[in-house]
Amino acid sequence: MSTLLAFLLSNHLKSRFVIGYTLILLLVSSALFIFTDNPQKGLLGGVNLVLLFVPLVVSLYTGISLYHGEDFTRVLLTQSLSRNQVYWSSTGSLQLSLQAALLVGLGIPLLLFAPGMPAVALLAGASILSLIFSGLSSLIAFRVNDKVKGIASLFLMWLAFTLVFDGLILLFIQLMSDYPIEAAVIFINLLNPVDMCRIVLMQVLDAAALMGLTGALLTEYMGNLFAILSVLLALLIWLIVPMELSRRSFLNKDF
Amino acid sequence: MLHVDSLTKKFGRLEVLNSIQLEFQKGTVTGILGPNGSGKTTLIKCLLGLCHFEKGNIALNAISIKSEKEYKSYFGYMPQIGRYPENMSIGDLFELLVSLRNQPENELDLELWELFKLENIKSQRLGKLSGGTVQKVSAALAYLFKPEVIVLDEPTAGLDPLATEIMKEKIRKESSGKITLITSHILNDLDELCSHIVFLNNHKIAFSKSMKELKASRQGLTLNQIVAQLLQGEA
Secondary structure (H helix, E strand, O other): OOOHHHHHHHHHHOHHHHHHHHHHHHHHHHHHHHHOHHHHHHHHHHHHHHHHHHHHHHHHHHHHHHOHHHHHHHHHHHHHOHHHHHHHHHHHHHHEEEHHHHHHHHHHHHHOOOHHHHHHHHHOOOOOOEEHHHHHHHHHHHOOOHHHHHHHHHHHHHHHHHHHHHHHHHHHHHHHHOOOOOHHHHHHOOOOOOHHHHHHHHHOOOOHHHHHHHHHHHHHHOOOOOOHHHHHHHHHHHHHHHHHHHHHHHHHEEE | OOEEEEEEEOOOOEEEHHHHEEEEOOOOOOOOOEEOOHHHHHHHHHHOOOOOOEEEEEEEEEEOOOOOHHHOOOEEEEEEOOOOOOOHHHOOOOHHHHHHHHOOOHHHHOHHHHHHHHHHHOEEEHHHHHHHHHHHHHHHHHOOOOOOOEEEEEEOOOOHHHHHHHHHHHHHHHHOOOEEEEOOHHHHHHHOOOEEEEEEEEOOOEEEEEHHHHHHHHOOOOOOHHHHHHHHHHH
16 A cells, blocks of 8 residues: 555656645745745744645645546556555545645745744644645545536635635624624634634734734633644544545445 | 346436346456446446445355455456556556555566557656557556456557557457456447347346357347347337
């Protein structure tokens, strides 16, 4: 199985998409530090890159390469391999290649321009979001047989988590502003991995004031450590549940 | 012997295969025919373990399809549309598949690799190959491990005349001691190659006969004409 994983990983690492993704990350994150006067601002720019750009690219690449690779998956499934082995090699190689792109594209500029705890947190956040979105996308790719519908669903999923969700929260806060809704707002935020990452990163970057209501509330209500731990637990659930569902879809799929 | 016992497959509420009963003996070449949507592809996919099925069983020499890895190790498959990881070379692909099985190199069947001259282009990237070359790669892979059952989905579509002849010669030569299953719309090829014909219609087996029987029952007709008659009779 490790031979297959290495083979597929090598194929991903040579793909134009992954190379392009790495270069864009490298360029944008370096520019963030070069064109701002202090690293703190650069890091804040990096947060937006991680929260918006990374999930989009990861979702699209996961979807495209899984649909594109379906014919080869079929060939692999007729070899003397179990479905589980094929599943873990396909999704694992994908995940690893995207992690490698992050490590080079984001890790190197962070190490050069802003070494320290906040940089590590930013890279870790990017890495977790990448894993989560790739998992969610593989679930969609194995469930939706039609390629065009699948890619469209991936895009809608990204839109929902990054823009629509925040819009709805704002609307909720606006409408219910007469009631004590702080705890509810925190809970709703835990339903969205992007918001969770935003909360943790802002806490770590010590810019809670910048993120408005939720971050301040979170600290006030839960205290720093407990808050971060519960967010991490929620992120872990976001990682494991979609991956497991996607594995089951793969095992039961008719290729 | 490959044994298919009352195989039933549904896609939602639509029954695609309705209690299919078949036996394929060693040394036979069976053409699987039928109009579009009759369930040919699904039957092949079930045999290869690509599709799950609701009822019935499939077994090769008493090895059930449920023993995933062992069952599949006896199969060679040439898909109709092969698409391989774009950025890897032909050589990489063969190395990978060889290393996935623990079969010693001198027990590999490299005849098609040589006849199709894949050695000369082995460093070419799979994403850059023409459709015909991809078919050659798929064919060479299907026979590589000397499988007991060989499943060929439109084996000559997309091949040039020379390669088609090489392929047909290979099928003929390897048919003894193997179970060969072919689907094709090029009936002339099947007429030359097959010893048996399975005709699927409306998700059931319309008939399963040896070529001799079939031709004896409709004297003087080619397979083309027989199939045309059968299809017209349906319509």
